[in-house]
Amino acid sequence: MSEEVKQIRKRRAMTTEAARRVKLSGHEAEKEFADLIGGQIYPGTRKKDVIDAQNNIHSVKSGDKKWQVFLYGKKRFEDSIGFLGARLFINCIDCFPEARRDYLNNKTKCKLKIQPKMRTLKDLLESSNPIFLHSNKLVFLQEAVFHSSEVDYFTVKENNLFHVFDANEVIRVINDFTVVANSKAIQGDQMDDQKVIFILSDKDITIGEIEMRNDSEVHYRQVKFWLDREITLNLLKDKIKPARKKSTRIIAYGKAINKFSLQA
Numbered sequence: 001m002s003e004e005v006k007q008i009r010k011r012r013a014m015t016t017e018a019a020r021r022v023k024l025s026g027h028e029a030e031k032e033f034a035d036l037i038g039g040q041i042y043p044g045t046r047k048k049d050v051i052d053a054q055n056n057i058h059s060v061k062s063g064d065k066k067w068q069v070f071l072y073g074k075k076r077f078e079d080s081i082g083f084l085g086a087r088l089f090i091n092c093i094d095c096f097p098e099a100r101r102d103y104l105n106n107k108t109k110c111k112l113k114i115q116p117k118m119r120t121l122k123d124l125l126e127s128s129n130p131i132f133l134h135s136n137k138l139v140f141l142q143e144a145v146f147h148s149s150e151v152d153y154f155t156v157k158e159n160n161l162f163h164v165f166d167a168n169e170v171i172r173v174i175n176d177f178t179v180v181a182n183s184k185a186i187q188g189d190q191m192d193d194q195k196v197i198f199i200l201s202d203k204d205i206t207i208g209e210i211e212m213r214n215d216s217e218v219h220y221r222q223v224k225f226w227l228d229r230e231i232t233l234n235l236l237k238d239k240i241k242p243a244r245k246k247s248t249r250i251i252a253y254g255k256a257i258n259k260f261s262l263q264a
Contacts, residue, residue: 029062029157036162036249037262047147049155053263056152059145059167063157067232069144069225071213077223084140085124092117092212093221100220108191114212115193118182121210122196125180138175144225145171153256156233164246165236166255173239174232177201183209198227200235207231 034041034050042048042057049060061067074093077086095113096103103110125137142148146167154170156163183195198208208227213219237243240254252260 030060033058033060033155033157033162036247047145047151052153052260054261056260057150058153058155058164059151060155061157061229064229066226067229069208069227071219071222071224073222083143084136085121088117088121088124089223092121092223096212096214096221098221100214100217103214103220111191111194115191118193118196122180122182125196135175137178137180138171141171141175145174153260154236156229156236158233160249162250163233163237164250164252164256164260165240166253166259169240169254169256170236173236174198174207174227177235177239178207200231205231207235 030041030049033039037050037052039050039052039058042051047059048057050058052058072089074090077083077089077093080086083089092114095117096110125135125140128135129139146154149167151167154165154167156165177200178198179201181197181199182193183197184192194211196210197206199205200207206228208225210223210225213222213224237253242257243251243253244257246252246260246262250262
């Protein structure tokens with residue numbers, strides 16, 4: 001086995017181990033928060049993590065550098081045709097051949113094919129939906145981050161503190177203070193319009209991205225949407241006011257102050 005192949009495999013193994021650590025850290029944060037509020041872990045793997053004493057649902061995030069909002073393959077979009085832009089996401093996936101070796105043999109062809117698809121997706125998110133009377137970006141964020149309305153609170157662990165936000169306020173703030181654009185090549189081997197990026201409208205800083213994952217046989221022909229942990233949390237703390245301590249380790253913000261209680 002060549003040294004180059006060994007290094008590639010080693011890097012992938014480290015990536016897998018890092019993903020495992022992130023997952024364990026998330027589960028530990030969920031249990032820690034549930035114990036603090038006298039709640040319980042919600043069974044399953046969707047957006048629901050903890051049920052509080054009032055039977056409300058918390059999506060709990062911890063110390064990852066990037067929060068993976070979703071990682072979906074073609075079937076997930078086919079099964080959720082009501083998901084805003086589902087057909088466009090399928091079109092992006094279909095830019096890549098079934099066999100990953102064919103993609104590796106002609107990456108440029110695939111990158112050229114996906115450019116107009118990503119531009120169309122960006123245009124969709126920039127427009128408004130006359131049916132929902134909201135921007136498409138807001139509808140997309142609501143579905144992507146909280147699976148529509150199945151979550152009541154967005155709770156983030158930062159060091160030893162838990163920050164509790166009303167889920168609707170979280171979506172409103174991310175929607176109101178971001179704009180979408182297509183990515184631009186930075187290095188010589190890159191190409192424009194390979195992603196849809198979410199940018200803070202007042203700082204020109206990327207807060208999240210919609211991108212294709214084609215980096216392994218396991219993660220091939222998948223769409224990933226992620227948000228930066230630090231930038232997102234700072235945005236929420238800055239825009240959702242006031243803040244009030246519920247205990248020595250729990251801070252509630254905005255509407256969550258009156259809605260969230262440690263008691264049943």
